[in-house]
Amino acid sequence: xxxxxxxxxxxxxxxxxxxxxxxxxxxxxxxxxxxxxxxxxxxxxxxxxxxxxxxxxxxxxxxxxxxxxxxxxxxxxxxxxxxxxxxxxxxxxxxxxxxxxxxxxxxxxxxxxxxxxxxxxxxxxxxxxxxxxxxxxxxxxxxxxxxxxxxxxxxxxxxxxxxxxxxxxxxxxxxxxxxxxxxxxxxxxxxxxxxxxxxxxxxxxxxxxxxxxxxxxxxxxxxxxxxxxxxxxxxxxxxxxxxxxxxxxxxxxxxxxxxxxxxxxxxxxxxxxxxxxxxxxxxxxxxxxxxxxxxxxxxxxxxxxxxxxxxxxxxxxxxxxxxxxxxxxxxxxxxxxxxxxxxxxxxxxxxxxxxxxxxxxxxxxxxxxxxxxxxxxxxxxxxxxxxxxxxxxxxxxxxxxxxxxxxxxxxxxxxxxxxxxxxxxxxxxxxxxxxxxxxxxxxxxxxxxxxxxxxxxxxxxxxxxxxxxxxxxxxxxxxxxxxxxxxxxxxxxxxxxxxxxxxxxxxxxxxxxxxxxxxxxxxxxxxxxxxxxxxxxxxxxxxxxxxxxxxxxxxxxxxxxxxxxxxxxxxxxxxxxxxxxxxxxxxxxxxxxxxxxxxxxxxxxxxxxxxxxxxxxxxxxxxxxxxxxxxxxxxxxxxxxxxxxxxxxxxxxxxxxxxxxxxxxxxxxxxxxxxxxxxxxxxxxxxxxxxxxxxxxxxxxxxxxxxxx
Numbered sequence: 001x002x003x004x005x006x007x008x009x010x011x012x013x014x015x016x017x018x019x020x021x022x023x024x025x026x027x028x029x030x031x032x033x034x035x036x037x038x039x040x041x042x043x044x045x046x047x048x049x050x051x052x053x054x055x056x057x058x059x060x061x062x063x064x065x066x067x068x069x070x071x072x073x074x075x076x077x078x079x080x081x082x083x084x085x086x087x088x089x090x091x092x093x094x095x096x097x098x099x100x101x102x103x104x105x106x107x108x109x110x111x112x113x114x115x116x117x118x119x120x121x122x123x124x125x126x127x128x129x130x131x132x133x134x135x136x137x138x139x140x141x142x143x144x145x146x147x148x149x150x151x152x153x154x155x156x157x158x159x160x161x162x163x164x165x166x167x168x169x170x171x172x173x174x175x176x177x178x179x180x181x182x183x184x185x186x187x188x189x190x191x192x193x194x195x196x197x198x199x200x201x202x203x204x205x206x207x208x209x210x211x212x213x214x215x216x217x218x219x220x221x222x223x224x225x226x227x228x229x230x231x232x233x234x235x236x237x238x239x240x241x242x243x244x245x246x247x248x249x250x251x252x253x254x255x256x257x258x259x260x261x262x263x264x265x266x267x268x269x270x271x272x273x274x275x276x277x278x279x280x281x282x283x284x285x286x287x288x289x290x291x292x293x294x295x296x297x298x299x300x301x302x303x304x305x306x307x308x309x310x311x312x313x314x315x316x317x318x319x320x321x322x323x324x325x326x327x328x329x330x331x332x333x334x335x336x337x338x339x340x341x342x343x344x345x346x347x348x349x350x351x352x353x354x355x356x357x358x359x360x361x362x363x364x365x366x367x368x369x370x371x372x373x374x375x376x377x378x379x380x381x382x383x384x385x386x387x388x389x390x391x392x393x394x395x396x397x398x399x400x401x402x403x404x405x406x407x408x409x410x411x412x413x414x415x416x417x418x419x420x421x422x423x424x425x426x427x428x429x430x431x432x433x434x435x436x437x438x439x440x441x442x443x444x445x446x447x448x449x450x451x452x453x454x455x456x457x458x459x460x461x462x463x464x465x466x467x468x469x470x471x472x473x474x475x476x477x478x479x480x481x482x483x484x485x486x487x488x489x490x491x492x493x494x495x496x497x498x499x500x501x502x503x504x505x506x507x508x509x510x511x512x513x514x515x516x517x518x519x520x521x522x523x524x525x526x527x528x529x530x531x532x533x534x535x536x537x538x539x540x541x542x543x544x545x546x547x548x549x550x551x552x553x554x555x556x557x558x559x560x561x562x563x564x565x566x567x568x569x570x571x572x573x574x575x576x577x578x579x580x581x582x583x584x585x586x587x588x589x590x591x592x593x594x595x596x597x598x599x600x601x602x603x604x605x606x607x608x609x610x611x612x613x614x615x616x617x618x619x620x621x622x623x624x625x626x627x628x629x630x631x632x633x634x635x636x637x638x639x640x641x642x643x644x645x646x647x648x649x650x651x652x653x654x655x656x657x658x659x660x661x662x663x664x665x666x667x668x669x670x671x672x673x674x675x676x677x678x679x680x681x682x683x684x685x686x687x688x689x690x691x692x693x694x695x696x697x698x699x700x701x702x703x704x705x706x707x708x709x
Contacts (some may be wrong), residue, residue: 004043004076007038016251016284017041021050021223023278024251025271029316030300030551031291031507034253038225039069041251042085046350051223054084057243058225062505063482065227067467075480086221090236091482094203101213105206108190115481117141117182117195124181130174139169142263144179148197149233149265154180162632165526165535167661169645171638196482200239207242219555228505229254229274233265237312248278257304257315260501260545262537289318293325295558296673300550302582309540318551328550328557330583336372336515339562343512344376346558347495350510355556357383359509361496363549365521369514370497383494387502393480397435397450401457402480404431409473419474427473428461433574450491462531503552510556513549516576517561520545525660529684531574534660539689546578585692623670632668637700640664647691658691659683671699 006014013033016026017040024041028034038058046053060066066087073085095113100566102111116122121141125132130140143157143166152160157176161168168175186193194202207214211335223242229252232240244250256268275281289297297320304315333339347360362373370386375385393399408431429437437454464479465471471479496508500521515521518531522542528534550557563573607625641664648655659667666681675692679685683692 002047004040004047006040008046009033009040010288012284012286012288013040015036016282016286017044018253019282019284021045021249023248023274023281024250024279024280025274025283026253026286027255027271027283027316028253028286029255029289029318030258030548031289031297031318032316033288033290034227034286035065035068035072037286038227038251038253039072039076042069042223042225044075045223046085051249052084054086055135055220055222056085056225057093057221057223058085058087059090059093059227059240060087061089061231062230063464063479065501065505066092067463068466084496089482090239091199093237094199097203097217098199098206101203101206101210101217104213105202105210111194112191113478113481114186115191117144119184120193121178121182124178124185127181127185128174128177128433128606130170130178136169140175140178143168143175144182145197146263146265147197147233148177148201151234151238154183162634162637162665165661165665167655168641169655171634173634173638198237200235201592204239207245207526214242214245217243218247222247223249223251225251225253227253227270230256230259230268231261231266232270233267235265237270250278255316257307257544258504258548260504260548262541285316286318287316288320288321292320292551292554293322294320295327296320296550296553296555299328299557299582300547303543303550304547305580306578307540307543309537322554325555327584328553328559330579331560332560333560333562334564336562336565337376339514339560340372340376343373343514343558343560344380346512347377347382347510348380350556351382355509357495358493360512361498361503361506361508361510361552362512362514362543363498363500363503363552364513364515365500365545367499367525369520373497373514374481377495377497384450384497384581385494387496387498387506395453397453398457400435401432401454402477404435405473405477405480407431409477420470422465423463424471424473424476425458425461428476429458429573432457500549504548507552507554509554511558512554513546513551513557513559515561516546516559516579517563517573518576519573521576521578528660528663529687532684534662543578547578583697623666632665633671634668635703636671636699637664637668639698639702640667640695643694647694659687659695667695667699671703672696673699 004017006017009017010033013036016024016037019041026034026037028037032046042056042058045051046056053434054681058066058069060069066089069087070085088096118137118141121144122132125137125140142160146166147154147157147160148162150160154176158172158180160166161172161175166172170178186195186198202486207217221243224240226240231254240250252271252274254268254271256271259266259268275283292300297318301318307315331342333341333342343362347362350360351357362370364370364373376383405428410425432454437458438451456564460480461476464476468475468479482598496503496506498506518527522539526535526542527540533539538616559579561573561575561579607623607628640659644655644658644664647658651658663681663683667678670677670681672678672681674696675688677686678692678695683695
């Protein structure tokens with residue numbers, strides 16, 4: 001095989017590609033060509049005869065990224081050999097391996113994938129006597145997923161939740177009971193039900209506990225590549241370790257400054273500690289940004305340049321490589337509706353000037369913010385798509401389409417030749433024609449949106465068939481279920497509305513970052529009532545979210561905020577503290593509201609356990625180092641969480657906006673006796689007035705319950 005031409009690479013990319021087999025860590029900033037680097041490295045190793053293409057397992061975080069990687073390999077001289085490179089997500093790779101090894105490990109016990117975890121979690125909640133409303137079940141499901149990704153068993157959940165300062169929707173002991181019931185319900189008379197985390201757990205266990213399985217797997221795969229390594233969870237790392245065994249033929253690519261999924265159990269620790277684990281590793285830094293204009297790059301550097309903590313020490317200083325572009329714009333509005341209407345008007349102007357709708361995005365912190373922008377775009381007749389949240393796969397027409405595809409999959413009157421490959425696309429078109437798919441685009445906004453959803457499903461089927469030529473209707477349904485689980489919708493023509501989390505890995509010519517106020521970005525629960533920081537680590541993750549948002553823009557970038565919601569809600573808002581020092585003085589936007597400043601300098605508090613100085617706000621709040629053991633009264637903590645949840649429902653607010661989880665933990669550890677001691681734990685004056693008497697009453701009640709004369 002001819003050598004791969006590396007002339008298109010910059011010096012740093014080429015260094016990563018040419019690195020010898022063994023541990024390689026590529027620290028790749030946003031827009032620096034990490035996918036290109038990964039692709040060339042695989043092609044170079046194969047062309048040089050260091051590994052066969054079918055011995056490479058490349059792990060990406062989305063199916064789309066895996067397909068893109070395989071497509072690029074075909075253009076680098078590997079031809080059809082590129083199709084033998086296994087480029088998959090962690091879950092897709094584990095599913096394939098588990099299907100193969102299951103008979104050797106488990107035998108004849110049947111199993112199937114759990115279509116949806118929601119009803120099983122709801123049943124588990126009912127079994128232990130907890131509320132099973134939609135929002136409660138979603139919260140419980142999130143806690144179970146976090147625990148499994150962090151390798152925490154049901155019996156250990158309550159302790160782990162306190163240790164990790166989880167902001168739990170119910171007392172941690174009760175969530176542990178729901179978790180245990182959920183696991184129990186997945187064992188049925190018909191066999192085992194496995195969720196996506198179970199795929200990873202069973203795959204790791206098969207390799208760890210069965211030497212013959214491990215030997216066969218490791219003979220098959222010799223070279224591993226992991227993308228987005230900063231977002232790996234302990235469970236995924238366990239699988240990776242099981243794949244590797246004692247070997248070190250591993251290339252990882254990541255950027256700690258884009259770590260934004262800590263709430264799911266993801267941690268940058270494995271990326272940050274890579275060279276410590278592999279002292280002989282080759283480490284390459286990619287800092288040349290080919291995505292964004294120098295103006296956007298400069299703003300991104302300034303955003304992340306204000307970061308604090310360990311990750312800040314690993315930041316990459318991006319260097320813009322594109323031609324000059326317009327300066328990022330900043331805008332302040334009196335009300336949310338004015339902000340949304342102006343954004344829609346500016347999008348209309350971009351469309352008129354030739355920017356494609358698919359190259360424009362409106363990004364926000366939480367999905368609930370999309371409503372105003374949906375309305376403003378609809379009023380102007382601008383098509384849009386929503387990524388994440390209750391988006392594509394929850395649309396009624398998409399759910400109906402999946403039902404039709406299930407009917408097609410169940411048919412037994414179709415020859416095998418009509419169920420796979422290109423014929424599968426024809427089958428899908430025929431099924432969707434029964435519910436409204438037509439050759440021509442219909443008139444009317446609602447009919448057009450429905451039609452576009454069905455067309456997107458056809459395009460997605462075509463994309464999946466290209467990736468998996470033998471795909472049949474049952475396999476298609478599994479792929480759709482996996483994408484729905486991962487909130488990974490197909491591309492629909494139109495302006496993109498997306499949360500900052502779901503925008504990760506994407507890019508557009510024009511990006512509008514909206515709703516940038518304190519309490520939204522950063523989100524409410526990382527702040528105390530007086531605006532001071534309740535959780536410094538969480539605050540820094542919020543800053544990284546803004547950084548991710550800025551680095552999605554290629555050319556046009558506009559950051560905006562509104563000082564009130566309007567519609568009778570005149571509560572004043574402050575501009576996000578992350579914007580302090582970023583808005584040019586000549587900007588028409590008014591002055592930035594600075595973050596709250598602490599009072600006069602005081603002596604540095606010390607840990608009540610070990611006596612060391614406390615260096616961050618979370619430790620100061622708990623009055624101990626985070627690594628020093630605390631001894632919270634778990635019954636009191638549960639009672640406080642119950643009270644907070646009920647109070648939040650009564651006031652129709654986010655529970656975390658009442659008192660943060662760290663504050664509740666500090667109260668359960670230190671048992672304050674009066675409002676002065678509550679204030680010393682970070683409870684602000686307004687919250688003392690609102691909640692102080694109730695909190696102290698709960699503490700007194702707990703003392704009476706435990707008092708024994």
